Amino acid sequence: MIKIGGTEFKVVDCHVHGGPVYVEWWNRVVKTDNDFLTYLDKCGVDVSILGSGMSGLKAETKEDLLSANEFVFEFCRKHPKKFIPSVNINPHYQFESKTLLKTAKAAGVAWVGELCGYIGNFHYDVDDFKFLMDLVADLDMIAQIHAETKDMEFLLERYPKVTFVLPHPGSGKKEIDGRIALAVKYKNLYLDLCGSGADRIGNIEEMVEKLGDERVLYGSDFTVNDPGVVLARIKNALIPDASKRKILADNTINLLKSKGAKI
Numbered sequence: 001m002i003k004i005g006g007t008e009f010k011v012v013d014c015h016v017h018g019g020p021v022y023v024e025w026w027n028r029v030v031k032t033d034n035d036f037l038t039y040l041d042k043c044g045v046d047v048s049i050l051g052s053g054m055s056g057l058k059a060e061t062k063e064d065l066l067s068a069n070e071f072v073f074e075f076c077r078k079h080p081k082k083f084i085p086s087v088n089i090n091p092h093y094q095f096e097s098k099t100l101l102k103t104a105k106a107a108g109v110a111w112v113g114e115l116c117g118y119i120g121n122f123h124y125d126v127d128d129f130k131f132l133m134d135l136v137a138d139l140d141m142i143a144q145i146h147a148e149t150k151d152m153e154f155l156l157e158r159y160p161k162v163t164f165v166l167p168h169p170g171s172g173k174k175e176i177d178g179r180i181a182l183a184v185k186y187k188n189l190y191l192d193l194c195g196s197g198a199d200r201i202g203n204i205e206e207m208v209e210k211l212g213d214e215r216v217l218y219g220s221d222f223t224v225n226d227p228g229v230v231l232a233r234i235k236n237a238l239i240p241d242a243s244k245r246k247i248l249a250d251n252t253i254n255l256l257k258s259k260g261a262k263i
Contacts, residue, residue, distance in 0.1 A: 001044055001046060002044040002231055002235065002248075004235050004241065004244060005241070007241065009244060009245055009248050009249070010046050010047075010245075010248065010249040011044055011045050011046050011047075011218065011231065011248050011249060012045075012046065012047045012048070012049075012218065012248065012249040012252045012253060013040070013045045013047070013048040013049065013218060013219060013220050013222070013227060014048075014049050014111075014144070014165065014192055014217045014218065014219040014252045015049065015051065015114060015144065015167055015192055015194045015219030015220060015221050015222075016040070016048040016049065016050060016051060016220060016221075016222045016223070016227075017051050017052065017053050017054070017057070017114075017221070017222070017223055017224065018036065018050050018051065018052070018053050018071065018072060018075055019033060019036070019053045019071055019075070020053060020055060020067070020068070020071050021053045021054045021055045022036065022053055022054070022223050029223075030223045033075070036223065037079070037082070039222070039223075039227075040082075040222065040227060043220075043226070043227040043228045043231065044227075044228075044231065045220070045227050046082075046249075047081070047082060047083070047084060047249075048082065048083055048084070048222075049083075049084045049085075049086050049111050049252070049256075050072050050075060050076055050083040050084065050085055050086060051072070051086050051088065051113065051114050051144075052068040052069065052071075052072060052086075052088040053068060053071070054119075055067070055068050056068025056069065056071075056072075056088045057088070057114075057116050057119045057120060058119055058120060058121075059088075059090040059092065059093065059120055062092075062093040062096050065088065065089075065090050065093055065096055065097070065100075066096060066100075068088060069087060069088055069100055072085050072086065072087075072088070073085050084111070084256065084261070084263055085104070085109050085111075086109065086111035086112065086113060086114075086144070087100050087101060087104035087109050087111070087112055088100075088112075088113065088115070089101060089112060089115070089132055090120050090122060091122045091126065091128035091129040091131070091132055092120075092121070092122060092128070094128060094131065094132070097132055098131075098132070098135060101132070101135055101136065101139060101141070102135075102139070104141075105139045105141060105260075107262070108260065108261055108262025108263075109261065109262075110140075110141050110142055110256055110259035110260060110261035111141070111142050111144065111256065111261070112136055112141050112142060112143045112144065113143055113144035113145055113165075114144045114145070114146055114167060115143065115144065115145045115146065116146040117145075117146070117147075118146070119146075124145070124147065124151055124154065124155055125154065130158070133155075133158075133159050133162060134159075136159075136162055137159055137161040137162045140259055140260070141162075141163075141259060142163045142164075142165060142255065142256075142259055143162050143163070143164050143165070144164075144165040144166075144167065144192065145164060145165070145166065146167055146168070147166065149170075149175065149178045149179055149182060152164070152166050152179075152182060152189070153182055153186075156182070156186040156188065156189060160188065161188075162188065163188050163190070163255070163259070164186075164188060164189050164190065165189075165190045165191075165192050165217065166179060166182075166183075166189060166190070166191055166192060167192040167194050167195055167219060167221065168192070168194060168195040168196040168197060168198075168221075169191065169193060169195075169196065169197035169198060169200065169203045169207075170196060170197045171196050171197050172197070173200075175197070176197055176200060176203050176206065177206070179191060180206060180207055180210050180211055181210075183207075183211050183215055184210055184211055189215070190215045190216070190217055190251070190255065191207060191211070191215060191216050191217065192217050192219040193216065193217065193218055193219055193230050193233070193234070193247070194219035194220050194221035194225060194230060195219075195221040195224070195225055198225070198229055198230045198233060199229055199230075199232075199233055200233075203233070204216065204233060204234060204237040204239060204247070205237055205238050205239060208237075208239045208243050213239070213242075213243035213246050213247060213251075214246060214251055214254075215251065216246075216247045216251065217247065217251050217252050217255075218230060218231070218234060218247055218248050218249070218252070231248075234247055234248060
């Protein structure tokens with residue numbers, strides 16, 4: 001919970017990266033599972049969608065992919081009130097990824113990703129990726145994908161039945177405006193406030209004015225970024241408290257429930 005003007009607001013983070021190998025910029029900050037939990041608590045994050053750590057994002061072998069997913073599932077089983085599992089896939093491992101998607105959906109997991117092609121060494125315009133995205137559409141899951149604006153538009157055009165979440169508002173006004181315009185055009189796109197451009201003055205106000213307040217999600221990209229940075233921007237944004245409540249928690253919960261997630 002965080003307080004805004006004396007009122008408590010629940011916080012659901014749609015974008016954190018766990019272990020077993022934590023995504024660290026400074027090794028002394030988050031080294032253990034306990035460090036990870038403590039930092040989120042300190043920032044006021046109540047619940048997080050847990051994504052793979054670096055070993056799963058890179059997935060240099062199929063064993064890396066499988067073990068990273070198992071870490072996520074087991075960590076969420078240990079902390080069911082704090083974390084919601086996601087599933088990570090990689091087009092280099094078709095059979096394993098297909099199995100992971102089907103197994104996850106059957107278990108009530110609806111969130112796929114964050115998928116990072118530049119880290120996992122794959123492209124979004126190849127047949128192997130299309131096979132998996134078609135399955136994501138068939139299973140009615142959510143795909144959180146790190147992408148440039150033009151790549152995201154390609155994905156939106158190619159997969160109109162997939163619900164996408166696009167992290168990072170953008171480093172400058174032109175990019176932020178472009179990503180907002182994309183979400184205005186494509187109703188199956190949600191914007192994740194984490195990371196690049198998260199601290200830009202006016203970013204959230206512009207989103208709410210042009211897009212509305214129901215497809216903007218609080219995300220932090222912890223452990224790369226501090227969860228408190230985005231929380232401060234939401235807290236200080238010149239938007240109604242009702243919009244802040246949606247962005248901080250309600251939108252993510254409603255999206256997950258709409259896809260049959262067990263939460």
